[in-house]
Amino acid sequence: MPSFQYRARGQRGDAIEGVIEAGSTDLAATRLIEGGLTPIDIQPLEERVGMRTDLADLFPPEVKLVDLIQFSRQMHSLLKAGVPILSALHGLTRNTRNRTLAKTLGGVIESLEAGRDLSSALSLYPKVFSVFYISLVRVGETSGQLEQVFRQLATYLEREKKTRDQIKSAMRYPLFVIAAILVAVVVINVFVVPAFAAIFEKFGANLPLPTRILVGMSDVTVNHWQLLLVGVVALVMGLRFYLNSETGRYKWHKLQLRLPGVGSVLYQATLARFSRLFALVQRSGIPIVTGLSVVGRALDNDFVEERVLAMRDGIERGEALSHTAASSGIFDPLVLQMIQVGEESGATDELLQEIADYYDDEVDYAIGKLSASIEPTLTIALAGLVFLLATGIFLPMWDLYKVALH
Numbered sequence: 001m002p003s004f005q006y007r008a009r010g011q012r013g014d015a016i017e018g019v020i021e022a023g024s025t026d027l028a029a030t031r032l033i034e035g036g037l038t039p040i041d042i043q044p045l046e047e048r049v050g051m052r053t054d055l056a057d058l059f060p061p062e063v064k065l066v067d068l069i070q071f072s073r074q075m076h077s078l079l080k081a082g083v084p085i086l087s088a089l090h091g092l093t094r095n096t097r098n099r100t101l102a103k104t105l106g107g108v109i110e111s112l113e114a115g116r117d118l119s120s121a122l123s124l125y126p127k128v129f130s131v132f133y134i135s136l137v138r139v140g141e142t143s144g145q146l147e148q149v150f151r152q153l154a155t156y157l158e159r160e161k162k163t164r165d166q167i168k169s170a171m172r173y174p175l176f177v178i179a180a181i182l183v184a185v186v187v188i189n190v191f192v193v194p195a196f197a198a199i200f201e202k203f204g205a206n207l208p209l210p211t212r213i214l215v216g217m218s219d220v221t222v223n224h225w226q227l228l229l230v231g232v233v234a235l236v237m238g239l240r241f242y243l244n245s246e247t248g249r250y251k252w253h254k255l256q257l258r259l260p261g262v263g264s265v266l267y268q269a270t271l272a273r274f275s276r277l278f279a280l281v282q283r284s285g286i287p288i289v290t291g292l293s294v295v296g297r298a299l300d301n302d303f304v305e306e307r308v309l310a311m312r313d314g315i316e317r318g319e320a321l322s323h324t325a326a327s328s329g330i331f332d333p334l335v336l337q338m339i340q341v342g343e344e345s346g347a348t349d350e351l352l353q354e355i356a357d358y359y360d361d362e363v364d365y366a367i368g369k370l371s372a373s374i375e376p377t378l379t380i381a382l383a384g385l386v387f388l389l390a391t392g393i394f395l396p397m398w399d400l401y402k403v404a405l406h
Contacts, residue, residue, distance in 0.1 A: 003019055003020070003021050003044075004019070004020055004021075004022060004025065004028045004040070004042050004043065005018075005019055005043050005044075005066035006018060006020055006028065006039060006040075006041065006042045006043075007039075007040045007041045007042075008037040008038055008039045008040055009037065009038040009040060010036070010037060010038075015039060018094075020032065020094075021103075021106050023339050024127075025042050025044075028042050028155070029042060030383060031090050034086065034087050034090055035087070035090050035091060035094070044051070052215060055286045058186065060099060060103075061099055061100050062100065063098060063100050063101045063104070063127075063128045064098075065157055065160060065161040065164070066161065067096070067098050068128075068129075068133075068153075068157055069100050069154050069157045069158055069161065070096075071092065071096070071101065072151075072153045072154035072157065073150070073151075073154040074088075074092055075088060075092070075147075075150040076089070076147050076148075076150035076151040076154060078092075078251055079146055079147035079150065080147045084116060085111055085112065086109065087112070089105055089108060089109050090109065091105055092105055093105040093109065100128070101128065104125050104128050107121075107124065107125065108121040108122060108124075108125070111124060117138075117141055118137055118141060118146075119134050119135075119137045119138035119141055122134050122137060124314065130298060131294065131297045131298060132277065132294055132295070132297070132298030133153060133292040135281075135286070136152070136153060136280070136281070136284060137149060137150075137153075137280075139284045139285065139286055140284070145284075149284065152280055152283075152284075156276060156277070156280060160273070160390070162193055162245075163269055163272075163360075163363060164369045166363075166364065167265070167269075167367060167370075169367075170367045170368075170370040171172055171370075174374045174375075174378060177378045177382075178378070181381060181382065181385060184385070185326045185385070186221070188214075188218075188389065189214075189217055189218045189221040189222070190218070190221060190222060192393075193214050193215060193217075193392075193393070194218055194222060196393050196396075197218065198217045200215075200396055207396055208391070208392075208395060208396060210388060210390075210391040210392035210395075211392045211393065211395070211396050213392065214392040214393070241271075247380070249302050250302040250303060250306070253301045253302045253303040253304070254303040256301070257270070257301075257303070257304075261370060261373050261374060262370070264366060265363060265366045265367060265370060267364050268359050268363050268366060269359070269363050270299060270301060270304055271331065271332070271335060271355070271359050272355075272356050272362075272363060273298075273299060273356075273359050274295060274299060274304070274308070275335065275352045275353070275355040275356035275359065276352075276353065276356035277294075277295045277298055277299075278292075278295050278349075278352050279348075279349045279350075279352035279353040279356060280349075281294060281295060281391035282348055282349035282352065283349045288312075288321065289312050289315050289316055292308055292309070292311055292312040292315065293309065293312055294306060296308035296309050296312070304330055304362055307328040307330045308328070310324070310327070310328055311324040311325060311327075311328050313328065320343060321339060321343055321348070322336065322339045322340040322343050325339050334355070334358075335355055338351045338352070338354065339351070339352070340357050
């Protein structure tokens with residue numbers, strides 16, 4: 001999109017200069033007027049500035065959850081204050097610090113000016129706005145409660161960010177220890193073991209099995225590192241290709257929920273996410289069938305999505321929600337009981353929100369225990385490494401002593 005250098009006057013008569021993106025000079029002037037500015041001069045930006053912009057666009061920043069949270073909260077405040085959508089988006093486009101989000105909002109503005117509604121404009125940028133986000137915005141447009149939908153989206157995204165940050169924080173120490181172990185193993189294989197192997201060979205000592213294993217691993221690492229590197233690269237690329245396939249992604253998502261330690265946390269977080277999202281779509285007035293489709297795609301787990309979509313098919317056949325939930329096999333008795341009670345009382349959304357709050361607390365507690373539960377495993381791994389070094393390197397030293405005496 002072309003960029004224009006402008007000079008304008010603010011509402012108090014103060015001089016303002018800046019750069020604005022627009023399709024033409026007239027459109028740039030319209031945007032300035034909508035933003036409360038009086039344009040004085042608008043000129044196309046010099047080509048060299050455009051070149052710098054193009055170079056900066058080679059590495060665009062990622063739109064993170066915190067950016068979407070801020071955008072949703074600002075849209076809620078602006079719409080609640082009666083600001084038109086176009087004016088609100090113009091202001092946010094100028095003020096946002098994320099270039100990718102600013103460019104995306106610029107494209108959304110163009111789509112709105114071309115006659116599209118907001119949800120259709122957002123759907124043109126699936127890498128920024130999820131299916132769930134777009135679906136709720138569409139519901140807000142239909143029901144006339146768009147500002148409330150943005151507030152609900154901000155609250156949901158804040159909770160999602162908190163859970164992700166907690167999991168990352170809990171896994172940071174174990175990953176650091178694992179990386180340190182790998183570095184230690186490489187250093188031992190490349191530098192330590194070859195030096196001891198040369199001494200053992202010089203004295204002709206009989207090496208025990210652990211030492212022979214260490215020497216063999218060192219020989220492979222030092223003499224055939226090219227093949228090891230090619231093998232690791234091929235393994236990583238093959239694994240990524242498999243996980244990006246439909247079958248591989250489905251099996252990996254299913255395995256994630258069964259991993260020791262981490263699996264229970266992911267399972268509880270998935271239940272909390274499902275309960276919160278389903279309660280949100282229920283309060284927004286989305287039909288159950290449509291709501292299950294939207295929620296299933298928003299869970300980021302193909303295995304759980306398949307089960308949720310199976311629930312949708314059961315609802316379409318006329319089955320009760322509690323029966324389809326029990327048949328899915330992914331919900332524990334507490335969730336099933338609350339769904340059944342909510343179905344009978346007509347307060348499914350309230351009970352699902354209570355379930356989400358309950359599992360949020362469980363996730364917080366489980367994440368707190370995650371690091372403590374991983375530490376014994378890491379301790380055992382370190383002890384095993386030390387034991388291997390002791391038996392593989394230090395025990396033969398006694399044999400060398402005997403050989404030297406003779």
